[in-house]
Amino acid sequence: MDQQLTPYTTEAERTAGVRIEPGKRYGFFTDTTVCIGCKACEVACKEWNQLPAEDMSLTGMSYDNTGALSATTWRHVAFIEQVRPAQDHERDDGVPDRWLMMSDVCKHCANAPCLDACPTGAIFRTEFDTVVVQQDICNGCGYCVPACPFGVVAIDDCDGKAHKCTLCYDRLKGGLEPACAKVCPTDSIRFGELSELDAVARERVEELKAQGVEEAYLYGTPDAPGATGGLGRLNAFFLLVDRPEVYNLPSAPTRPSQRIGAALGAGLVAFAGLAAAAVTLLAGTRNGGGR
Amino acid sequence: MKAVTVRTRSPAAGGPSLPARHGRYRGETYYDRPALKAAHWDWTVSSYIFLTGLAGAAQAIAAIGQALDRDRYRGVLRNARFLSSIGSAVGAGLLIADLKTPKRFYNMLRILRPTSPMSFGSYIFGAFGGLSWLSALGELRSGRGRLARLVRRSADVAQVGAGLTGAGASTYTAALMASTSTPFWAAAPRWLGLQFATSAVASAAATLSLAERWGGRTDNSRRLDRLAALATAAHLVASLGARRQRHDKGLDEVSESPQGRRLELGDLVIGGAVPLAAYALHRLTRERAPALSVVGSLAVIAGGFLLRHGTMNAGHASARKPRAYFRFAQPENLPRDRSVIRLGPPR
Secondary structure, three states: OOHHHOOOOOHHHHHOOOOOOOOOOEEEEEEHHHOOOOOHHHHHHHHHHOOOOOOOOOOOOOOOOOOOOEOOEOEEEEEEEEOOOOOOHHHOOOOOOEEEEEEEEOOOEOOOHHHHHOOOOOEEEOOOOOEEEOOOOOOOOOOHHHHOOOOOOEEEOOOOEEEOOOOOHHHHHOOOOOHHHHHOOOOOEEEEEHHHHHHHHHHHHHHHHHOOOOOOEEEOOOOOOOOOOOOOOEOEEEEEOOOHHHHOOOOOOOOHHHHHHHHHHHHHHHHHHHHHHHHHHHOOOHHHHHO | OOOOOOOOOOOOOOOOOOOHHHOOOOOOOOOOOOOOOOOOOOHHHHHHHHHHHHHHHHHHHHHHHHHHOOOOOHHHHHHHHHHHHHHHHHHHHHHHHHOOOHHHHHHHHOOOOOOOHHHHHHHHHHHHHHHHHHHHHHHHOOOOOHHHHHHHHHHHHHHHHHHHHHHHHHHHHHHHHHOOOOHHHHOOHHHHHHHHHHHHHHHHHHHHHHHHHHOOOHHHHHHHHHHHHHHHHHHHHHHHHHHHHHHHOOOHHHHOOHHHHHHHHHHHHHHHHHHHHHHHHHHHOOOOOHHHHHHHHHHHHHHHHHHHHHHHHHHHHHHOOHHHHHHHOOHHHOOOOOOOOOOOOOO
């Protein structure tokens, strides 16, 4: 890209130390060990993207009253309160002894199942290697919704279109880092170029292990849990310290379009077999030759 | 921008693993909240799948009949042509009604995407519908004029095309369901393809058999009953295979749910055991009670719809059960060789 277009320092360079250029691959590294559950990311996302509030009631299960990602909620902070079997009886008072918090988001998969599924071309891959739904093309067929292995994309019944995180496509075009990453007070959400984020994330895992947090691992980097079954990698990836399912993530998701061949092939073979049988059964002289 | 190639290496045995201390999956969830979102599809989609299966297979059977003995299967040909042309029009209506932004239905033909059965399926279905209408024109145009002969001849050619695209139209819907993350659909892609194909042929043969019996062509009806019985038997095998594979992939929770039970009742009993018993009894009683053939055919048709509708609803239920999905999405269930089918645009 022509460097002369932006001779000045863009905002993302100052806030995230990242120069945003078309043709490079960007994503999020969400380090859940430093998330404090403030939900500033949820609010910043709603504000920037002008997403309406949803059900205002309390879930009653934890401090998570957002519940899940939806058509109008593109960041969701999960609160996991863990009461472990007490090592000593003094601690056995039902008070959570560990809180895990994770800001969930669209994973912007390298081989995105929603993009694979989209029959209209509304979902496309941007010049920043992110995955975005074009609202002026989507016809609300809803096929991307069951395609997503992470339950991210959703249809909004108000406008009849599919919606999800755009990784602030409009901000990236303007040289701004995504709203959630910019607002995150602990840098739990880090925006950047994938190669740099990968290095930062690996370093962080080593650091945690050196501190004795043996259970730390990355979810969504190439050949790690979450980037399985043909998904390649997740451009928004996570550092977790418990099983993925605890955070509502699958251990080994798959790219659904890899199953097309098996289903279609088996169906056509069976159809052809029955057609061959039909030739035999329907052949014969008038009155069936006594068969 | 330059294309980025994402390679997926062959996984180590069982795929990537978590740090050892996390152990095996023991049923953890996030407050039992769903980890997936279910498709919004309702009866319009299951009816469409049933209808295209029926119409597609009917045109294939009719094409075979046309090739074997055109005079003998005149009735079959006529019924299949009208059934499929009207059926494809109704099917298109159902598909458009299912969209959340129906006025943009034409965007379905904006691109062709081989990784999306809904995309390439739209073209298959479109071709099938067009060829079916062309074939139906041959029934409307009688007379001896040159134009009449031309129409009839092109209808016969279209019939072959309608039979071939009919095979695609009645089976691509299995790929459409299997290539989602909905566990109940994704767990048994091959068996689902077999189920949809066999059910389509069975219900088409049963429908055409009813019409032949109605038209007094008992011998044709008898032959079509045999085809329906054979397809139903094959279907029963496919359904049991699907059930077993879903069990192996950890989906018992879905199979034992009300939606799973309803599917089994509709598919295995109404669409399987009842018609097979009726056809067998019809044959054993030397066809003295035509009602048995009619009952068998009606059960096959009803079972064909209940298979599609039940499979759809069991899929929705499975998407809402986090444990079912998490058990399915374990490394041991990953396809062994991910390089076998590499679909998609060159990246």
